[in-house]
Amino acid sequence: MNSIYRSLQIQFYFVLCLMLAASYFTFKFSKEIVAAKTNIHSHSRLITLMYEARTQPYSKKISYELQKSRAYSLNPTRALHISNFIQAYNSSNRNILEKRYQELLDYENEYVNLNETIIESKSDQIFAIVFGALLLQILNIFLYLRAMQKQMLSPIEHLTQKINDFMSGSYSYRFTTAPDNEIGNLERSFRLMAEEVIKNMEELQALDQAKSEFMNIVSHELRTPMTSIKGSLGLIASGKMGDLSDKVKKLIGIAEIESNRLIRLINDFLDLAKIEAKNYSLDRSWVPLEKILLSSVESLKGLQEKANVNIQILGYPKVEVNVDADKIQQVLVNLLSNAMKFTTEHGSVFIQADIFENKVYIRIKDQGPGISEENQQKIFQKFRQASSPDRPLVKGTGLGLSIAKALVEAHEGKISVVSEIGKGSEFYFTIPEYREEIKGKETIAA
């Protein structure tokens, strides 16, 4: 396997061998240089002794020192020359001493030259080794980087690109280059993952498709019989099919009201399914907040009279909001009708809007029984009902808050409740997109 680990290992051994060889030769040559330096040192010492021997009267000490020099001399020719000189010195024969002196001096000059040559050449060699090793190492690093670039960095970059493409939705997960190494393994694993993700996604899409098809069928299958029922009742109630007795009129009236309620329930349920579907779109425009608040209250007139509850608008900023007005109105109506359901007769429900942290907050407060902390979480879920009101005005289905939540979230707002048992509830939701109301619009229109 052409693994990256293997190539790293080879690289490591190569550098190790290079370092060992360079160290070995450097060490060896250094030793030779040191030896040559010692020789030169002993040469200087010998020259001094020789000078002293020639100029000073005979001394045992000089003789002894000369003996020592000879003993330290490893070179046999040199040792012989020194021995001859010592003999001449001890014999006190001036002529012989001069002769031997000259011979030894000649030899010593040659000897010192030789050692100096050794030092010079070995220094050069050490330099060559160090420099050569350095060059080799540089070349090695350069080649290695190029190999890494080809083996690792480019494939990693390539893979990163593929992953980024994948994340941004272009599912080109088919790799052309998967080298037979660790990077290749990574690439293969990613491909498997991508295939799995795509498979799941396709399954989800199919499921989504099936769901919306199902919703369409349900919608059709529920509304078709409701159309017949509502149509028949409407025709009978119109009186065009013949006169009705008061009792029949009353019964037909009940049937009409209930069929309308059933249609509303079906619509609510299908609405919620639609809002929750991914491709839901809003019909947004800039509408004065005031208009939304007032028409919501207006549309609840009937229920308000029936409940005998007071709705008070405490205040609102003069702004326009960029919303699907019908949908935000539906949110308000759902929250207000809940508040009214839970308010005792002659009680009040309050609406207040203000701007806080760059959002419009709309609050609906009631003086009802309040909602326990535990239930505050649950009531925004579908078909979840906590306590039922003492006076059931309209029998609820538990979809009101789910629809409100879905609609507010479709507008990028949030919805929540602040409540305590026995202290009433305050539902609020936010609208992020608003602007100052354009003044003088009415005057232009008028």
Next chain:
Amino acid sequence: MKILLAEDDINISTIMAITLEQIGNHQVTVVEDGLAAVEQVQRQDYDLIILDGMMPKLDGFETCRKMKTDLHLKMPIIFMSAKSDESSKKAGKDLGAIGYIEKPFDPNLVCEQIEKILEEGM
């Protein structure tokens, strides 16, 4: 007015026919699917065609496309469908229909609704 009504559900077509005849004083021909509607308009002229969206053989949208694009019919077409979402309303408009009646409809209002659509559409 002479009206052609294409609707597969027999109950709804009965109610619609009675509504149009009794409340609107129109003359109504009922067919049960899109293909029959296409055949019928080639045989006779109508003042208005009402198409149900979902029908067997040929659905309302396909029928409308055939009538407007293939046969170049001038007769006004109104859709009637339980699919009340914006996209199918728009699809109907794009195919040349002039209006949309949502199901379930109120028979006491349908004739006024049709008149309004015809006024606006012409």
